[in-house]
Amino acid sequence: MKTLQELQEIRDRMKSRVANRETADESDVRIVVGMATCGIAAGARPVLAAIGDEIESRKLTNVKVSQTGCIGICAYEPIVEVYVPNREKVTYVHMTPEKVGAVIARHIVNGSPVTEYTYSYAVANRGGNA
Amino acid sequence: MLERAHILVCGGTGCTSGNSKLIAEEFTRLLTENGLQNEVKLIMTGCFGLCAKGPIVVVYPEGAFYQHVKVENVAEIVSEHILKGRVVARLTNVEKDDDGANKSINETAFYKKQKRVVLRNCGIINPEDIDEYLAYDGYKAYEKAVTAMTQQEVIDCVKASGLRGRGGGGFSTGLKWQFARDSVADQKYVVCNADEGDPGAFMDRSLLEGDPHCVIEAMMIAGYAIGATKGYIYVRAEYPIAVERLNIAIAQARDYGILGDNAMGLGHAFDIELRLGAGAFVCGEETALLRSTEGKRGEPKQRPPFPAVKGLFEKPTLINNVETYGNITQIILNGPEWFAAMGTEKSKGTKVFALGGKIKNTGLVEIPMGTTLRTIIEEIGEGIPNGKRFKAAQTGGPSGGCIPAAYIDTKIDYDNLIALGSMMGSGGLIVMDEDNCMVDIAKFFLEFTVDESCGKCTPCRIGNKRLYEMLDKVTKGEATLEDLDKMEELCRYIKENSLCGLGQTAPNPVLSTLKYFRDEYVAHVRDRKCPAGVCKALISYKIIEDKCIGCGLCKRGCPVGAISGEIKKPHVIDPSKCIKCDACFAACKKNAISK
Ligand SMILES: Cc1cc2nc3c(=O)[nH]c(=O)nc-3n(C[C@H](O)[C@H](O)[C@H](O)COP(=O)(O)O)c2cc1C
Numbered sequence: 001m002k003t004l005q006e007l008q009e010i011r012d013r014m015k016s017r018v019a020n021r022e023t024a025d026e027s028d029v030r031i032v033v034g035m036a037t038c039g040i041a042a043g044a045r046p047v048l049a050a051i052g053d054e055i056e057s058r059k060l061t062n063v064k065v066s067q068t069g070c071i072g073i074c075a076y077e078p079i080v081e082v083y084v085p086n087r088e089k090v091t092y093v094h095m096t097p098e099k100v101g102a103v104i105a106r107h108i109v110n111g112s113p114v115t116e117y118t119y120s121y122a123v124a125n126r127g128g129n130a
Numbered sequence: 131m132l133e134r135a136h137i138l139v140c141g142g143t144g145c146t147s148g149n150s151k152l153i154a155e156e157f158t159r160l161l162t163e164n165g166l167q168n169e170v171k172l173i174m175t176g177c178f179g180l181c182a183k184g185p186i187v188v189v190y191p192e193g194a195f196y197q198h199v200k201v202e203n204v205a206e207i208v209s210e211h212i213l214k215g216r217v218v219a220r221l222t223n224v225e226k227d228d229d230g231a232n233k234s235i236n237e238t239a240f241y242k243k244q245k246r247v248v249l250r251n252c253g254i255i256n257p258e259d260i261d262e263y264l265a266y267d268g269y270k271a272y273e274k275a276v277t278a279m280t281q282q283e284v285i286d287c288v289k290a291s292g293l294r295g296r297g298g299g300g301f302s303t304g305l306k307w308q309f310a311r312d313s314v315a316d317q318k319y320v321v322c323n324a325d326e327g328d329p330g331a332f333m334d335r336s337l338l339e340g341d342p343h344c345v346i347e348a349m350m351i352a353g354y355a356i357g358a359t360k361g362y363i364y365v366r367a368e369y370p371i372a373v374e375r376l377n378i379a380i381a382q383a384r385d386y387g388i389l390g391d392n393a394m395g396l397g398h399a400f401d402i403e404l405r406l407g408a409g410a411f412v413c414g415e416e417t418a419l420l421r422s423t424e425g426k427r428g429e430p431k432q433r434p435p436f437p438a439v440k441g442l443f444e445k446p447t448l449i450n451n452v453e454t455y456g457n458i459t460q461i462i463l464n465g466p467e468w469f470a471a472m473g474t475e476k477s478k479g480t481k482v483f484a485l486g487g488k489i490k491n492t493g494l495v496e497i498p499m500g501t502t503l504r505t506i507i508e509e510i511g512e513g514i515p516n517g518k519r520f521k522a523a524q525t526g527g528p529s530g531g532c533i534p535a536a537y538i539d540t541k542i543d544y545d546n547l548i549a550l551g552s553m554m555g556s557g558g559l560i561v562m563d564e565d566n567c568m569v570d571i572a573k574f575f576l577e578f579t580v581d582e583s584c585g586k587c588t589p590c591r592i593g594n595k596r597l598y599e600m601l602d603k604v605t606k607g608e609a610t611l612e613d614l615d616k617m618e619e620l621c622r623y624i625k626e627n628s629l630c631g632l633g634q635t636a637p638n639p640v641l642s643t644l645k646y647f648r649d650e651y652v653a654h655v656r657d658r659k660c661p662a663g664v665c666k667a668l669i670s671y672k673i674i675e676d677k678c679i680g681c682g683l684c685k686r687g688c689p690v691g692a693i694s695g696e697i698k699k700p701h702v703i704d705p706s707k708c709i710k711c712d713a714c715f716a717a718c719k720k721n722a723i724s725k
Contacts, residue, residue: 001387003395004273007264014265018193021136021254033134035215048134049169065134066191067215 008079010058027085029063029108034079036070042077043096050097051080052078054104076119082089082107133171135212138188140253142177142339143332144493145184149201153185153567156204161212172348173262180240181493183223188235188253195223209660222699227513240491245472245498247480248456252340256465257375260382261609263343264437269388271459275351276396279462284355289456290466292478296629297323297414297451298529298555300477300544306448309438310356313446318358320349321423321449324365324372325407328527329578331558333482334452336494339373341456342379346402349459350393353400356448363400366409376404388410411528411582415630416449416587418584429586430630441488451556453482473499477543487524487560488514500541503533507561518563522646526555528575528582529635531642532568551642553635567664568647569654572639573601579636589712590633593624597637604651606667607658614651618644628716666710669725675700684714684723 002010005038032060033039033048048067055063071079075124076093080103092103099117115121139145139154154174161167178186183197187207194217196207203221210216225233235241246252255262264267275284289304310318322345337582338345349361365373380402383389390406391399396639405423412418413428420442422428441447457479461469477499486492489511497506503523507513514520522532533551535539540546562571576598585591600617603609621637621644628634644651653659660668673684673693678700685693685701692708695701703714703723715723 001390001395006220007273007386007394010261010263011267011543014261017133018136018255018262018265020134021258033215035213037214040213045169052134052167064191067134067367069214069216085692 003124008126016056016061020066021062022064027062029085029109030083031063031065032068032081032083033065034069034071034077034081035067038070039077039079042074044078046097047078047080047095047100050100051104054100058104058109060104060108073119076122079119082113084108084111092117093119093122133169135170135402137170137172137212137681138175138190138253139172140176140178140184140186141174141257141371141574142181142184142336142370144177144181145186146371147195148644150185150199152201153187153199153204154505155430156201157208160205164208165207166212169681172179173256174258176252176257177249177336179244179249179336179494179496180491182491187219187259187619188340192217193235195238196221197223197582201557207465214632229295240493240495240510243501243505244496245480246496247460247469247472248337248482249340249494249496250460251344252336255341257340257342260343260386260388261380263341267459267463268343269347269394270653271462272347272350272354272388273396274464276354276394276398281311281357284351284462288355289463289562290398290474290591291457291461291469292452292466292476293457293461293469294477294544295451296453296457296481296556298526298553300554302416303454304400305715306438306450307352307355309436310358310446312450313357313439315446317360317443317445318356319442319445319447320352320356320358320361321420321437321447322361322363322452323414323416323419323449324363324369324452325368325419326369326452326558327409327411327414327557327582328529328558329575330484330486330560331527331556332484333494335369335372337452337482339375342372342375343383344459345452345455346376346379346383346389347400348455349387349402350400351458352448352450352455354398356446358400358448361400362405362423362442363402363407364413364423367406368409373404380404386665388434410584411578412584412630412632415632417630420447420449429584430632439680453557474541474543476545481557483553483557483559484558485511485561488518488563488566489561490515496543499543502539502541504538506542506559507538511561514561514563518565519565521562521564522568524552524560524562524571524575524639525558525636526553526635526638527558527609527687528579529553529631529638530555531638532560532562532646534646551645553638565662565664567605567660567662568643569601569604569610569652569660570662570664572643573598573605576601576636579632582700583632583636587627587633589624590629590636593620593628594633594636597624597640598621604654605665606662607654609655611652611655614644614648648719663725669710670705671703671708671710671714672724673701673703674722674724677720679722681719683717683719687713687717689713 078095080092187196187199225238285307293303294300393400411423418428418430437447482496491511522534524532582592680698690705
């Protein structure tokens with residue numbers, strides 16, 4: 001026998017798990033992970049998994065995660081693009097599962113991109129060899 | 131862990147017969163082989179609706195809509211789409227938006243004009259997992275009804291919504307609930323009519339297969355409102371997938387304490403049992419259904435008393451159709467005003483139709499009441515195949531009638547269909563083109579009702595049989611014009627005097643075709659011709675000499691050797707051997723055969 005509260009817990013837990021069965025609408029934040037051969041080889045899969053875990057544990061239902069193919073800057077994989085409605089797209093490069101927490105907390109939840117992980121930052125600060 | 135992709139494989143009856151189970155197994159195998167089983171979730175859902183394009187697989191979050199999927203395609207979808215994130219465009223719907231990209235599902239012609247209230251979860255959730263139903267606000271409506279509303283308030287809410295029975299009659303659901311509540315008795319019952327006997331109809335089956343919990347929850351709400359503790363779902367045994375999913379759903383609901391002596395801990399008892407019907411059409415009629423549920427022979431009886439007063443085991447019984455129940459949770463959760471804002475003045479909400487016949491997109495559609503027939507046929511259905519002309523649409527199955535092409539702009543609702551001499555029925559919508567003979571259609575439906583008449587009352591048992599014989603004479607060119615008048619008279623007699631709805635409506639297909647296509651009847655009688663070339667006794671196959679190129683295709687196709695001729699010279703058909711099977715007509719590429 002489940003109590004009303006237990007049923008509600010199941011609803012809450014399941015809601016974030018089924019959330020990606022709707023195609024994103026205008027008001028959703030979209031996170032797109034590059035999952036072409038280059039991305040996967042560079043470690044995109046654990047990044048994607050970490051994003052999923054983070055979204056689930058924070059119960060974020062307005063975030064849609066999807067995958068895309070090769071973005072063309074393979075040297076910077078794994079790449080994660082974040083689309084917040086009415087804002088410029090932000091491209092994160094050389095992503096790792098460890099960096100995911102900061103991106104979700106600072107960018108998705110609090111609205112300020114993690115500049116030091118972005119493509120533009122990487123390009124501006126690249127030494128001779130990137 | 132949160133899965134990054136969900137693969138939804140249609141497990142409705144249509145796609146299952148197209149091997150969707152094997153497709154799902156192949157996905158499971160390949161996902162495991164690639165170590166993706168924890169990252170990607172595979173779900174068997176209910177019907178997506180677009181059965182013509184089945185088997186269907188949808189992959190989220192992209193919403194890529196794969197159609198006509200074969201087991202061989204699975205490897206490519208896994209390696210390209212799931213592993214590399216590239217949708218296999220070749221296997222998806224071919225509709226493009228202005229930028230040349232594939233349209234997402236909800237933008238395609240088939241789905242765009244639909245409004246999914248009853249079918250909201252079909253093709254989205256796994257019907258065998260109660261947790262997924264809970265994710266979409268499952269069992270919240272029951273909680274709201276019992277904790278925040280009195281029994282009378284629940285009934286008032288259903289009344290105010292304007293919901294009318296979807297099983298055919300169109301009676302006010304709220305009023306029916308009120309009658310059942312007002313009947314005083316120590317025991318009352320809630321019954322769900324899932325007999326769905328109309329040929330060509332599969333709305334109720336699809337809802338039960340795709341979202342069984344929503345019917346269970348609605349029956350619980352009805353039980354609370356009228357004061358019943360026991361429910362029965364009467365479902366035909368020919369619906370094995372629906373039966374299996376209902377059994378699973380009931381077991382899971384019991385396990386969670388949602389069904390039981392103290393449902394959801396809210397102090398009311400409710401439990402549900404299944405009763406399997408043996409597929410008799412008359413058992414869909416409510417009094418016959420209740421007798422059959424009692425274990426007796428399924429024969430109708432006179433009303434009144436209505437079931438709400440004296441029904442199952444002589445106790446007050448609320449009986450509603452599957453789709454009627456399918457609306458209840460949404461009405462409770464969103465309020466009656468939300469529901470009443472959809473539809474026409476006297477027909478609120480949406481209606482699910484099983485779209486079939488001569489139409490490109492056969493399948494299951496849910497539209498707001500008041501949508502025109504033209505929208506359904508030309509937009510959602512994407513028109514008639516092979517460039518043929520639309521002739522008529524048949525609604526209401528064997529109890530209904532046809533709507534001729536001239537009325538294609540009719541707004542579909544209960545009253546407009548009745549005014550045209552047809553009816554909403556349970557929701558079969560069969561599209562006919564110029565190649566359909568209307569006399570033959572009427573004969574088809576009447577043959578069905580003659581077969582299915584239970585035989586208890588004379589007007590139906592004998593009247594319909596005689597009517598059928600007269601129709602048969604028409605199709606053989608043996609009737610007189612006077613017979614047509616006699617048929618009309620007999621129709622009226624049967625309608626007025628039959629015991630139950632089966633007999634009372636059986637002549638409708640005849641009356642309605644006589645009304646709108648009398649010229650076709652006259653052609654059969656007076657000219658001994660079947661204008662559509664269907665009635666065998668009235669057609670003879672001939673080869674048009676000028677057009678025949680002597681290719682021999684017809685000769686090879688003829689199963690009885692009735693065609694002779696030398697290659698590259700006009701062939702001839704021997705009428706004494708011809709069995710009018712149409713094989714030559716279908717084989718000829720030059721339109722050189724007339725009938
Ligand atoms: C011959 C005959 C067959 C019927 N078959 C069905 C059926 O298959 N399913 C159904 O829901 N109602 C069927 N009905 C209508 C039922 O008698 C009854 O009106 C309906 O279950 C009431 O539910 P509703 O008010 O929710 O529509 C049939 C009626 C007749 C006369």
